[in-house]
Amino acid sequence: MPTAKRPKRKAEPAALRAAPIQERAKQTRDRLLDIAGELLGEVGIERISTNMIAARAGVSPAALYRYFKDKYGVLEALGRRLMDRQNALLFAWLDTHKAGGLDALGAHTAELLRGTAEITDNEPGGVWILRALRAVPQLSHVRVESHREVTDAMLEVYAPLLPKVNKRRLWQRLRMTVEYGYAIDEMLHEEDRIPREDVLREAAAMLGNVQLEDE
Amino acid sequence: MPTAKRPKRKAEPAALRAAPIQERAKQTRDRLLDIAGELLGEVGIERISTNMIAARAGVSPAALYRYFKDKYGVLEALGRRLMDRQNALLFAWLDTHKAGGLDALGAHTAELLRGTAEITDNEPGGVWILRALRAVPQLSHVRVESHREVTDAMLEVYAPLLPKVNKRRLWQRLRMTVEYGYAIDEMLHEEDRIPREDVLREAAAMLGNVQLEDE
DNA sequence: TGTACATCAGTGAACGCGCGTTCACTGATGTAC
DNA sequence: TGTACATCAGTGAACGCGCGTTCACTGATGTAC
Numbered sequence: 001m002p003t004a005k006r007p008k009r010k011a012e013p014a015a016l017r018a019a020p021i022q023e024r025a026k027q028t029r030d031r032l033l034d035i036a037g038e039l040l041g042e043v044g045i046e047r048i049s050t051n052m053i054a055a056r057a058g059v060s061p062a063a064l065y066r067y068f069k070d071k072y073g074v075l076e077a078l079g080r081r082l083m084d085r086q087n088a089l090l091f092a093w094l095d096t097h098k099a100g101g102l103d104a105l106g107a108h109t110a111e112l113l114r115g116t117a118e119i120t121d122n123e124p125g126g127v128w129i130l131r132a133l134r135a136v137p138q139l140s141h142v143r144v145e146s147h148r149e150v151t152d153a154m155l156e157v158y159a160p161l162l163p164k165v166n167k168r169r170l171w172q173r174l175r176m177t178v179e180y181g182y183a184i185d186e187m188l189h190e191e192d193r194i195p196r197e198d199v200l201r202e203a204a205a206m207l208g209n210v211q212l213e214d215e
Numbered sequence: 216m217p218t219a220k221r222p223k224r225k226a227e228p229a230a231l232r233a234a235p236i237q238e239r240a241k242q243t244r245d246r247l248l249d250i251a252g253e254l255l256g257e258v259g260i261e262r263i264s265t266n267m268i269a270a271r272a273g274v275s276p277a278a279l280y281r282y283f284k285d286k287y288g289v290l291e292a293l294g295r296r297l298m299d300r301q302n303a304l305l306f307a308w309l310d311t312h313k314a315g316g317l318d319a320l321g322a323h324t325a326e327l328l329r330g331t332a333e334i335t336d337n338e339p340g341g342v343w344i345l346r347a348l349r350a351v352p353q354l355s356h357v358r359v360e361s362h363r364e365v366t367d368a369m370l371e372v373y374a375p376l377l378p379k380v381n382k383r384r385l386w387q388r389l390r391m392t393v394e395y396g397y398a399i400d401e402m403l404h405e406e407d408r409i410p411r412e413d414v415l416r417e418a419a420a421m422l423g424n425v426q427l428e429d430e
Numbered sequence: 431t432g433t434a435c436a437t438c439a440g441t442g443a444a445c446g447c448g449c450g451t452t453c454a455c456t457g458a459t460g461t462a463c
Numbered sequence: 464t465g466t467a468c469a470t471c472a473g474t475g476a477a478c479g480c481g482c483g484t485t486c487a488c489t490g491a492t493g494t495a496c
Binding site for chain 1: 394
């Protein structure tokens with residue numbers, strides 16, 4: 001009796017796992033990411049494991065592979081989630097203040113940095129996610145791509161306000177301020193000898209100086 | 216016959232491994248660190264292993280434990296070696312230019328950043344060592360301590376030149392420029408859309424702005 | 431409203447593998463006489 | 464200058480363990496009629 005008792009199952013696409021459909025699945029996926037973030041801070045990037053994540057999330061190891069291609073898939077999704085949240089704030093900030101010109105943008109820089117830091121604070125694993133993105137060769141492209149995207153968005157706002165500045169040079173300058181902004185975010189969670197508000201004030205001053213300066 | 220045929224061997228101190236004495240040993244230890252750096256860049260912090268380091272260095276796994284307490288001991292020594300080299304350059308730079316006052320220091324900032332980048336370039340593993348120091352919880356203290364030490368040294372030079380600036384505030388400001396300087400060093404190896412010299416020029420301008428500004 | 435059935439979500443157990451580290455040991459080097 | 468011996472440097476093999484991942488499967492949910 002060579003009849004197949006089960007219907008054939010199509011293989012899933014090799015590149016990426018299918019997005020979850022049911023509500024239950026979305027929650028599982030999110031919980032896996034939250035736990036992964038937690039563990040990143042607790043045990044570090046070189047000790048975290050898929051089995052460990054699944055165990056604490058209360059699912060079997062195999063369940064994790066329903067949502068993520070492999071271990072790096074988890075970390076990449078985790079990094080993207082955090083950077084997307086930070087970038088969303090920046091885009092909103094640009095929209096709010098661009099009408100006010102350079103003065104308004106400069107005056108609210110500390111506010112932007114503070115908001116970004118708060119997003120990091122509220123993310124499980126927080127700053128450890130940013131650090132892992134830096135340190136793992138397979139993930140560092142996520143950071144670079146995100147920063148470039150942000151720089152492009154800033155260029156669109158700043159270029160009309162600084163018509164005399166060479167566009168290429170302005171992009172470079174903005175790219176560097178983005179790098180600095182994220183470095184500040186990481187430093188806030190590492191150097192406890194400077195009160196947060198002092199860091200924000202000084203950083204805003206440094207960033208303001210450069211953005212306002214003409215050729 | 217319960218006589219001991221071998222002389223008693225004293226246990227080594229628990230905290231740290233003894234420094235190598237013979238020339239051969241120094242070479243082995245250095246080679247282990249060089250290889251560790253290489254592998255950090257090739258396979259990443261979460262794949263590197265003590266067995267892998269020993270194998271490529273051409274020694275047995277056990278030999279590694281003669282010089283390093285454990286896996287983190289290797290990485291910590293690697294990080295300290297690089298940061299010590301960078302700091303030595305900065306100390307020399309301060310000595311050379313402090314006599315010239317703020318003008319001389321500001322005029323040679325790009326030079327300092329360039330020199331630091333070259334040290335990173337010439338170190339096996341280069342920027343990956345700096346990133347690993349950030350990302351591994353057990354190692355991040357190395358970075359912070361080194362940056363504070365450097366900030367202290369800068370304060371001694373800058374404070375007399377900026378007598379009107381509050382010392383505490385100056386320390387904070389310098390601490391942040393140090394953070395920025397190292398972030399720039401990492402960025403140079405990550406963002407290939409900006410020529411190195413442009414990064415150095417812009418960064419020097421940003422740093423100069425802040426250092427020169429009074430209360 | 432009930433139900434047959436397709437699809438989605440998650441399980442339990444296991445796999446081969448390389449990990450970090452240690453052990454008892456041997457070979458190489460330095461040194462006192 | 465030779466040599467006995469203390470110390471230093473490195474070996475070879477193995478340990479228990481948890482890793483990342485996959486398999487064939489079951490249970491939960493949604494939906495067409």
